[in-house]
Amino acid sequence: MKIDSFEIRKINLPLVRPFRTSFSTQLHRNLLVIKLTTKEGIVGWSECVALSEPVYSPEYMDGALDVMQKFLIPKLFTREEVEPEEVKGLLGNYLGTNMARSAIETAMLDAKLRAENKSLAKFLGATKDKVECGVSVGIASSIDKLLEEVSGYIAEGYRRIKLKIEPGWDYEPVKAVYESWPTMPLQVDANQAYSRDDGALLAKLDEFNLLLIEQPLDEHDILGHAQLSKQVKTPICLDESIISVEAARDALELKATTVINIKPGRVGGYFESKRIHDLCVEKGIPVWCGGMLETGIGRAANLALAALPGFTLPGDTSASARYYQKDVTTPFVMEDGYLKVPTAPGIGVDPDMDYLDSITSEKILIEPS
Ligand code: NPG
Helix, strand or coil: CCEEEEEEEEEEEEEEEEEECCCCEEEEEEEEEEEEEECCCCEEEEEECCCCCCCCCCCCHHHHHHHHHHHHHHHHCCCCCCCHHHHHHHHCCCCCCHHHHHHHHHHHHHHHHHHHCCEHHHHHCCCCCEEEEEEEECCCCCHHHHHHHHHHHHHHCCCEEEEECECCECHHHHHHHHHHCCCCCEEEECCCCCCHHHHHHHHHHHHHCCCCEECCCCCCCHHHHHHHHHHCCCCEEECCCCCCHHHHHHHHHCCCCCEEEECHHHHCCHHHHHHHHHHHHHHCCCEEECCCCCCHHHHHHHHHHHCCCCECCCECCCCHHHCCCCCCCCCCCCECCEEECCCCCECCCCCCHHHHHHCEEEEEEECCC
16 A cells, blocks of 8 residues: 555544553553554544553553654555555564554554455455454452442343452452352453462462453563462463464463463563464463453454454453543443444444544644655
């Protein structure tokens, strides 16, 4: 494709409720929305999931914007024609840019598929037309408040609950939720909050028949995860550690993980996500689609991915109402615990431009010089 320009916006959307994890409390979602226009006038959309601070990954929103402007996009513009499949090869040497590269690659892929009149789901090889929804529940101010929040989600139809945990907020809240809804699929996410010495503490969670414990230790501590997986019966699932198909292959080989959370932004895009999916299918490892509080733009693309056959566990693909009073696209509405996979060309959704403009704090146009 021949790229005419990139327009990058900083947007700020208030969350319906604060989202507390072991690494931060988010009240708003600040992120970058990318609009690519081809020389033929086709538009492609994506969002860059980097948070405003580097607390989940080394990337952060302003850094991602800077690296796109200074390195990634100028490098793309050295080519008269470039395809989304070439982005990793062309830009992969810029280290620590997975989220920024994923956003660029996805906008290109969206434009390409819109031009070909093909949906992202079809292009990736989706086999489902709807996806089972889980919900991720932040750390609450008390167990009563947690139970109230979880009971609301269960009433809405969510089919799996994920509880955020950290030292001091683990055994008791998990026990309370498990005892209230003993048959509801339940899992926990520590976002790296524990240490190698916490094996015995985490093994106490085995009582609750959890689907998995997500990323208990530091993202670099593959050996620690392998050791921990011998101490606990609950499957260990890596998130932050899996930044590429190579990282997935190594972690599986070392038995540091037996389930994988795939987030396209974290791994550098949908092609890499598909490679990890294919590897896991080959090895009989279940995968599920993570979330990063995306708007409807990112969620649409994640639903296409989650419709692939290896995604056998419900993901963090929740309805728009879980996050935002008003989404930037037509809202994703859950029906009987499922979200429909978009079928229109590309990512299958378009932003509401008036609303997008109203939440945009800065807009940068980047064209070839
Ligand atoms: O439903 O989109 C969602 C949020 C799911 O818990 C969730 N995401 O650590 O997986 C995570 C966490 C996250 C959110 C990570 C925002 C980074 C940013």
